[in-house]
Amino acid sequence: xxxxxxxxxxxxxxxLKKRSFILRQIxxxxxxxxxxxxxxxxxxxxxxxxxxxxxxxxxxxxxxSPQVQTLYLQTSPEYAMKRLLAAxxxxxxxxxxAFRNEEAGRHHNPEFTMLEWYRLGFDDHQLMAELDQxxxxxxxxxxxxxxxxxxxxxxxxxxxxxTADLMALRQLASAQGFEDxxxxxxxxxTLLQLLxxxxxxxxxxxxxxxxxxxxxxxxxxxxxxxxxDPRVARRFELYFGGLELANGFYELSDPTEQRQRFExxxxxxxxxxxxxxxxxxRFLAALEHGLPECAGVAVGIxxxxxxxxxxxxxxxxxxxxxxxx
Amino acid sequence: MANFSxxxxxxxxxxxxxxxxxxxxxxxxxxxGKGQAFNRVKIRKLIxxxxxxxxxxxxxxxxxxxxxxxxxxxxxxxxEFWHFMNNETFEQIAADAKAVGENVKWLVENDDCTITLWNxxxxxxxxxxxxxxEITETDPGLKGDTAGTGGKPATLTTGAVxxxxxxxxxGEVIKVDTRTGDYVSRVQK
Numbered sequence: 001x002x003x004x005x006x007x008x009x010x011x012x013x014x015x016l017k018k019r020s021f022i023l024r025q026i027x028x029x030x031x032x033x034x035x036x037x038x039x040x041x042x043x044x045x046x047x048x049x050x051x052x053x054x055x056x057x058x059x060x061x062x063x064x065s066p067q068v069q070t071l072y073l074q075t076s077p078e079y080a081m082k083r084l085l086a087a088x089x090x091x092x093x094x095x096x097x098a099f100r101n102e103e104a105g106r107h108h109n110p111e112f113t114m115l116e117w118y119r120l121g122f123d124d125h126q127l128m129a130e131l132d133q134x135x136x137x138x139x140x141x142x143x144x145x146x147x148x149x150x151x152x153x154x155x156x157x158x159x160x161x162x163t164a165d166l167m168a169l170r171q172l173a174s175a176q177g178f179e180d181x182x183x184x185x186x187x188x189x190t191l192l193q194l195l196x197x198x199x200x201x202x203x204x205x206x207x208x209x210x211x212x213x214x215x216x217x218x219x220x221x222x223x224x225x226x227x228x229d230p231r232v233a234r235r236f237e238l239y240f241g242g243l244e245l246a247n248g249f250y251e252l253s254d255p256t257e258q259r260q261r262f263e264x265x266x267x268x269x270x271x272x273x274x275x276x277x278x279x280x281x282r283f284l285a286a287l288e289h290g291l292p293e294c295a296g297v298a299v300g301i302x303x304x305x306x307x308x309x310x311x312x313x314x315x316x317x318x319x320x321x322x323x324x325x
Numbered sequence: 326m327a328n329f330s331x332x333x334x335x336x337x338x339x340x341x342x343x344x345x346x347x348x349x350x351x352x353x354x355x356x357x358g359k360g361q362a363f364n365r366v367k368i369r370k371l372i373x374x375x376x377x378x379x380x381x382x383x384x385x386x387x388x389x390x391x392x393x394x395x396x397x398x399x400x401x402x403x404x405e406f407w408h409f410m411n412n413e414t415f416e417q418i419a420a421d422a423k424a425v426g427e428n429v430k431w432l433v434e435n436d437d438c439t440i441t442l443w444n445x446x447x448x449x450x451x452x453x454x455x456x457x458x459e460i461t462e463t464d465p466g467l468k469g470d471t472a473g474t475g476g477k478p479a480t481l482t483t484g485a486v487x488x489x490x491x492x493x494x495x496g497e498v499i500k501v502d503t504r505t506g507d508y509v510s511r512v513q514k
Contacts, residue, residue, distance in 0.1 A: 052360055102362070102383075105354030178380050181363075190382070193360035198380055221359050237358075247358050300358075 010321040019305050019317060022138055023095065026115060029134055035091040035117060040080035042097060046280035047072035049265035051272065054101035073099035076298050077116050078222065079283040085118055085294060086286035093117035095301065106313050107243060107303065109322050118296040124234045124250040127295040128211050131238060131246060135209055139307045141240065144209035149232070152212055156200045161192055161216060162231045169195070189218050202242060209240035220261070223249035241307055248297030255287035326389040331364040331381050339371070339392040342379070346371045346390035346443045354383070371441060372448050374426070393442045399432050407432065407450070409440055420447035430485035431456050431503040452503045457512050458482055459498045463489065
């Protein structure tokens with residue numbers, strides 16, 4: 001009766017062997033650089049406030065307490081790792097499972113493997129250089145190109161993303177064939193993300209990887225704002241072969257500004273009808289204590305493996321993709 | 326009609342877009358790690374037949390289209406309309422030239438065709454994958470020639486022109502693939 005049940009792995013055993021080799025290469029890379037591996041907990045009492053990230057929530061029935069507690073699966077290990085940094089861990093890396101609800105497709109699985117690491121005393125450009133070396137090792141690609149977010153827009157859309165107003169971006173999006181969204185969109189960043197994902201991303205990083213850095217301050221996430229040009233944040237992303245591979249920051253360490261950003265996120269969530277999220281006070285308390293000067297980056301390892309193995313779908317490199325969970 | 330969200334967009338779902346019923350062909354999820362999610366959707370407009378790609382914000386909703394495919398037998402053309410009949414209920418439906426479109430050349434009496442109805446009105450007519458039609462005109466080719474050379478054009482009773490092997494002659498009935506317009510074989514009468 002079990003004949004029709006697809007119990008077999010999504011990826012072939014051949015692919016899983018190569019996957020194992022890549023994971024070993026990553027561990028060797030950081031061992032040689034004396035970066036300590038950590039494995040923080042995937043369950044947390046709080047989750048992220050990002051408007052565009054949806055966590056999985058579950059309920060903890062504690063045998064020593066009558067109160068049922070809501071716990072969240074991490075969307076990334078960032079807050080836990082920064083608490084370790086604040087506690088004095090020094091440089092650390094982690095190969096973690098990250099969980100993002102409402103995400104599935106050719107390049108998305110709601111549970112995926114994330115490599116995240118933090119380097120004390122590095123800024124974003126030093127960390128990009130290290131990630132570039134790791135990519136060359138894992139994928140066998142050439143050294144990466146670099147361009148600012150502004151350059152990417154100027155070069156491919158003849159538009160300055162730092163100065164264009166809402167109307168100009170709506171006109172541009174409409175001219176690019178996105179009239180359905182452009183007609184009513186009130187949010188500049190949504191239009192910038194649309195143009196970046198659907199127009200620019202397919203054009204860049206085809207021959208070799210490309211770092212795009214200095215994202216608009218409105219999309220700073222957890223990056224610090226640039227001291228010389230407050231219109232941009234010290235945030236970067238890595239793209240190669242039509243895939244978004246990594247997101248990194250010269251980390252924001254100011255607890256007051258971090259709290260303000262969380263509150264601004266919640267205000268945005270209210271505006272679009274999403275429930276507000278309780279702030280992660282343990283993370284904020286760690287920043288109060290003091291996060292050392294550092295840069296950190298998160299890499300989607302399943303996508304890196306896709307590139308290394310020339311796979312076109314994420315399920316081809318996962319032991320059990322969501323449709324076989 | 327019910328509304329459908331982008332996560333319900335499966336191949337075959339019919340929705341209204343810009344006042345025209347559309348068939349969903351493909352639906353791909355695109356999302357920057359920290360940004361807005363989008364669905365890139367390939368659709369066919371059911372009246373114009375145009376295939377195009379649209380991008381929506383994930384979670385946007387659209388009105389469903391009251392579109393129904395029905396199998397009817399082709400009866401005759403009265404000069405203005407093409408008439409089809411349900412062989413069980415004997416109910417008849419007339420489609421205009423716009424709905425029949427290019428497929429007029431594949432309509433054979435008594436063949437079962439797929440008629441797409443929008444709000445009860447025919448908007449497109451799809452012939453069977455294979456039809457049999459008689460050749461009314463073609464160059465007399467060399468007898469004994471076998472298939473494999475370039476062939477020759479042949480005009481069929483409906484006016485359709487297809488390439489046939491040289492040995493096929495006027496008056497013969499041939500089987501044609503209506504999806505490609507390719508000759509398949511001769512039919513023994």
